[in-house]
Amino acid sequence: MAQAVPLYPLPVTVIGGYLGAGKTTLVNHLLRHANGRRIAIAVNEFGALPIDDDLIVGASGNVLTLAGGCICCTFGSDLVAGLMEIAQRANEIDHIVIEASGVALPGAIAQSLCLVPGLSLDAIVVVVDAETVRARAADPYIGDTIVRQLVDADLVVVNKCDLVGEADVQSLSDWLPTVARSARLIATTQANISPDVVLGIEAPTAFRSDVARAPHVVNGFASQVFAVDHPVQSAPLAAALADPDLGLVRAKGIVRDATLGLVVIQVAGQRSAVSPFKGDKPGVPRVICIAQSRRIDIERIALLIRAHRG
């Protein structure tokens, strides 16, 4: 029997990072705030059952049924077999999250996604423990693994910031970009970050609000919606929104491309992608941007959008 290929690729977010960084806390946080998003968690670490008890509805073989239509599969070291299994259930889920093992290289996992038809990489998110990451990165045995994990990150979640002083957070903010050269940093405690940041902005929640003059600030993250009332060159616009100078952790747009028609723009840190719009209610073409702890440069982004008029 040939592998079934779903109609639309399923977005996959790879969550990497060493033991104790907070990957499991983050996964549980995502599940608790899934808000209708049906997430499949694929766990690539032996032995760990990473789901809080109260989220588990049922179990069958290596698959847990979770609250809100989510599922969790554990598959030890056989990542691709696990993904193939999940891909068979593509019509039951919206998003796959891979919780990588502590020594896995998330970049290599991301490369393996192309081996399973119907999957597409959303982003590589690497979680680090603010208190220990510097020491781990200097460890004679695992230092190079930590560094290789960070090098591939689109977003670095600097977790447990409450355990270190402000000076240490600053010093980390200076050091991390020298390793995770292409990543956006997100400082947090207890992995308390919205799924819109970790998994990408989801239309029903993020596109609910109208275009506002001032950013909407929740939990330290500012979001801002921009109306796009003209056709654009979508790929260059997406790439421009991923410019590190803008400091956006995520952006998503439904815009009319000059040649492709209605498309979806997705930005995760430095990564950007354009795909055809597949819904039936696009609404007003617009782009929503999210940044952490800083003003979103409204004028500059508006200018940027105009500059990419198609």
Place this chain on the structure above:
Amino acid sequence: MTTTIYAAKKIITMNPSRPYATHVAVREGRILGVGTLGELQAWGAHRLDQRFANKVLMPGLVEGHSHVSEGVFWRFVYCGYHDRTDPDGKTWAGVRTIENVVARLAEAHAKHPDGPLTGWALDPIYFDTDGRGGRRMTRADLDRVSKDRPIGIMHASGHILNVNTKALELAGMLRAGVNHPGVPVGADGLPTGEMKGPDAMTPLGRHVGLDRGMLAADEPGLRAFARLCVRKGVTTAADLANLLPEPAVAMMSRVGAEPLFPARIVSLRVMRDLGPKATIEHAASLKPKSNNLMRFGIVKIVVDGSIQGFSARLRWPGYLNGAGPGLWYVTPEHLREALEQALALGVQVHTHTNGDEATELVLDTLEAALKKHPHADHRFTLQHCQLANAAQFRRMKQLGMCVNLFPNHHFYWGDQHYTMTVGPERAERMNACATALATGVPLAIHSDAPVTPLGPLFTAWCAVTRTTASGRTLGAHERISVADALRTITLGAAYTLKLDSEVGSIEVGKQADFAVLEDDPETIGGDRLKDVGIWGTVQGGRVFDAATI
């Protein structure tokens, strides 16, 4: 209560207080005595069995690191470069060119035209006719066998799979845009059919008859493996990486209790699906389910990758070609947790370490764990441990570790290590058997079958000569004597499995396990050790003739 006394041309006992004898008495599957017929007659009524009067008896050979899946692979078409004997005793000639591989598969296709066609043991590293690694096999080659049925060939390393176009189609992989380091693409933008590494192999495996679960060994595979053991003089073999789910344990226990099952299998619980603590506890819970021929209770932990795959963890200066430092397959924290729990519960652990950095991590971790949980006789064993240097062997000795080195690997891929992976100096000290013995580290040597063929006498020949496939003597100073090699493939391996009180030598009280040989391995000459004729075995007092097994 019958007693049988076997007369032999020579009995090599491995018992220093009585190293040679002419007769051995067996009662209830155990050795009643070893000596002259006159000495043994004191035990009373007996039957004198002369069938080995012209044979040489040795303790039953012990393979300390193999996989029962060798018995499964023989269901597939043998495509290896070197001649190899199957469980039925048929010797398959090596196939030495891509054309020969295609021809052999075509023959199998004509005989059995249905379902997937599966080959194994391909080793294109030897197809190097142009000095540049030779031509790689592609799907076009296999399409000449058939375009209509899926075809796959597993490489000898177990890390690469070649498939035909049909197999790619079935797996949804016959498409452009596959951008993966394990999937080379041709000029047409489509995969060439070579799938490298476990991730790339997985989507294809199920379509070409190589499902990972199946390869863990099933009942026919276990039986085939045991017959192969008889042909190689092996009476005890370690099965190094099994998940040992309940049905497998039940099957093995049942088969092992049969009156005519001919080999003792020590099956190690590999840490793969469960966490460290749970894995150790599972192994501990399996130990009481052992019977005489099926032994459980040891844990295997894979720490790093392989040297030829550039995934073994190497210390400075790393690989000759500048490849990265390799991959960890376990975190140091999980390794520590496992070793501590194992020491606390008295579970033995064997660790796979190919690179010297992986070995160093195990040494460091065990040293710390032993401070918490002192253990006088743990015999934790470093498996492969191919690149260890003298200082590491000294630490092994101090920590009470054993080592099981891989001389077969040295023969099959030593030339590539010399020129490609680690360079001459480290290639010459790889699998340092002489250093291990000189340092006093308990030593075993292994085949890792099916990676290389099962056959401890061949493995002994590799350790004695350190010859490589090209004929080079690689690291003459690490050669060991024939006597040491023979001891290593009997008592040495038994010690690493904590079975040396039961097997490994021919002396009173031990299991009546013998290798029955046509030639004398002590006098045939070290360079002919691999050619010693093997008649069969005696296992627990039961006689198994390789010719009729």
